[in-house]
Amino acid sequence: xxxxxxxxxxxxxxxxxxxxxxxxxxxxxxxxxxxxxxxxxxxxxxxxxxxxxxxxxxxxxxxxxxxxxxxxxxxxxxxxxxxxxxxxxxxxxxxxxxxxxxxxxxxxxxxxxxxxxxxxxxxxxxxxxxxxxxxxxxxxxxxxxxxxxxxxxxxxxxxxxxxxxxxxxxxxxxxxxxxxxxxxxxxxxxxxxxxxxxxxxxxxxxxxxxxxxxxxxxxxxxxxxxxxxxxxxxxxxxxxxxxxxxxxxxxxxxxxxxxxxxxxxxxxxxxxxxxxxxxxxxxxxxxxxxxxxxxxxxxxxxxxxxxxxxxxxxxxxxxxxxxxxxxxxxxxxxxxxxxxxxxxxxxxxxxxxxxxxxxxxxxxxxxx
Numbered sequence: 623x624x625x626x627x628x629x630x631x632x633x634x635x636x637x638x639x640x641x642x643x644x645x646x647x648x649x650x651x652x653x654x655x656x657x658x659x660x661x662x663x664x665x666x667x668x669x670x671x672x673x674x675x676x677x678x679x680x681x682x683x684x685x686x687x688x689x690x691x692x693x694x695x696x697x698x699x700x701x702x703x704x705x706x707x708x709x710x711x712x713x714x715x716x717x718x719x720x721x722x723x724x725x726x727x728x729x730x731x732x733x734x735x736x737x738x739x740x741x742x743x744x745x746x747x748x749x750x751x752x753x754x755x756x757x758x759x760x761x762x763x764x765x766x767x768x769x770x771x772x773x774x775x776x777x778x779x780x781x782x783x784x785x786x787x788x789x790x791x792x793x794x795x796x797x798x799x800x801x802x803x804x805x806x807x808x809x810x811x812x813x814x815x816x817x818x819x820x821x822x823x824x825x826x827x828x829x830x831x832x833x834x835x836x837x838x839x840x841x842x843x844x845x846x847x848x849x850x851x852x853x854x855x856x857x858x859x860x861x862x863x864x865x866x867x868x869x870x871x872x873x874x875x876x877x878x879x880x881x882x883x884x885x886x887x888x889x890x891x892x893x894x895x896x897x898x899x900x901x902x903x904x905x906x907x908x909x910x911x912x913x914x915x916x917x918x919x920x921x922x923x924x925x926x927x928x929x930x931x932x933x934x935x936x937x938x939x940x941x942x943x944x945x946x947x948x949x950x951x952x953x954x955x956x957x958x959x960x961x962x963x964x965x966x967x968x969x970x971x972x973x974x975x976x977x978x979x980x981x982x983x984x985x986x987x988x989x990x
Contacts, residue, residue: 652890655889656886656889656890657886658889659885659886659889660881660882660883660885660886660889661882661885662885663881663882663885663919664878664881664882664885667878667881667919671724671725674824674827674828674840675725675824675827675828676724676725676728676874676877677870678820678823678824678827679725679726679727679728679729679824680728680866680867680869680870680873681820681862681866682728682729682732682817682820682821682824683728683729683731683732683865683866683869684732684862684863684864684865684866684867684868684869685732685813685816685817685820685862686729686732686733686735686817687732687735687865688858688861688862688865689808689812689813689816689817689858689862690813690814690817698711699711699712699733699738699739699742699743699746703739703742705741705786708739708741708742709741709742709745709782709785709786710782711742712738712742712743712745712746712749712781712785713745713746713748713749713778713781713782713785714749714753714778715746715750716746716749716750716751716752716753724877724880724881724919724953724955724956724959725751726746726747726750726751726956727747727873727877727956727959727960727963728869728870728873729746729750730743730746730747730750731869731873731963732869733746739789740785740788740789740792740793740968741785741786741788741789741790742785742789743785744781744784744785744788744789744972745781745782745784745785746781747951748777748780748781748784748785748951748976749777749778749781749951751950751951752773752777752946752947752950752951753773753774753777753778757925757926757950758770758773758774761773761926761946764926764927764930765926765929765930765933765942769939769942769943769946769987772943772983772987773943773946773947776943776947776979776983776987777947777950777951780947780979780980780983783979784972784975784976784979787975788968788971788972788975791971792967792968792971808854808855808858812850812853812854815850816847816850816851816854819843819846819847819850820843820847822843823840823843823844823847826839826840826843827840872962872963873959873963876955876958876959876962877955877956877958877959878955879955879958880919880953880954880955880956880957880958880959881919881955883954883955885919899914900914900932900937900938900941900945901936901937901938901941902938902941902988903938903939903940903941903984903985903988903989904985905981905985907938907940907941908940908941908944908980908981908982908984908985908988909944909977909981910941911937911940911941911942911944911945911948911980911981911984912944912945912947912948912976912977912980912981912984913948913977914945914948914949915944915945915946915947915948915949915950915952915980916948916949916952916953916957916973916976916977916980917952917953917954917957918949918953918954919953919954919955920949920950920953925945925946925949925950929942929945929946932945938988939987939988940984940985940986940987940988940989941984941988942984943980943983943984943987943988944980944981944983944984944985945980945984947976947979947980947983947984948976948977948980951976951980952973952976957969957973960972
């Protein structure tokens with residue numbers, strides 16, 4: 623019965639794809655421009671985010687899965703950990719990472735798979751892309767420190783509350799939809815060093831520094847990681863590569879599809895209408911900004927100049943905060959992947975809470 627249902631789903635997907643391509647008016651310039659925008663965004667994402675962001679993130683997720691002891695994750699972030707410890711740690715641990723809503727996915731998958739409770743995992747997932755130090759400083763210098771502080775406070779508080787709500791509803795620890803691996807007998811210091819070097823590679827890869835210095839640092843770090851792999855037991859190294867590949871093959875196809883669709887949407891939505899809808903600080907404008915931010919894709923730090931231009935055209939400060947919170951935490955590509963990883967119930971509950979909290983904070987801040 624299940625196999626028949628799967629085959630029907632495949633058939634319906636193929637039929638829909640055929641009908642879309644059959645009836646789509648490719649002769650219209652607007653349609654061609656929208657498709658080209660999707661291809662352009664996908665190409666830009668591949669050039670700017672895959673090599674120095676996503677691939678290191680996949681390897682980090684594999685490292686967490688294979689080399690970091692599960693009892694450590696369980697003690698700090700697991701369902702049985704003290705909430706007063708696990709949730710604040712999860713909510714602020716993304717501060718050093720300059721990652722977007724898509725790059726955070728393999729990192730979330732790594733800690734979720736290793737036994738972290740769904741609540742702390744969600745807190746990390748929500749806050750990670752939004753509170754990195756670079757984004758906060760850029761927000762403060764461009765838009766003012768008031769909105770930067772509100773962005774930090776609202777995101778951390780919301781991340782903790784959303785995590786607590788999700789944990790109360792579903793009460794589980796996750797496998798993240800990935801194959802489980804056994805513990806490997808690797809000294810703790812070797813595993814931590816291995817993880818630290820890869821984290822440093824990811825962080826430096828996202829910094830805006832001199833190209834020569836950046837290249838030298840990345841080569842040194844990559845070399846150090848390579849040297850450590852030869853000190854690992856062969857079976858551990860094989861498991862690490864296998865786990866990293868497991869994350870990549872499960873996330874990347876859906877991610878690329880989502881980025882392509884997001885590019886089409888960004889070209890199709892009338893910009894003037896968007897600007898009109900997010901003016902003022904009404905509940906509707908904050909709701910619209912939250913939903914708009916949720917479906918659009920913003921690469922790391924690009925949300926700041928976008929919000930700056932919209933505010934210059936009349937966007938209220940409340941919708942600006944709502945757009946920051948929802949736009950950093952979600953995007954259409956990440957929503958597609960999260961639905962696959964978490965299942966529809968958990969994923970859509972999370973999406974609804976993100977919109978609700980983003981809208982509420984935007985409304986409160988906009989009317990202060």
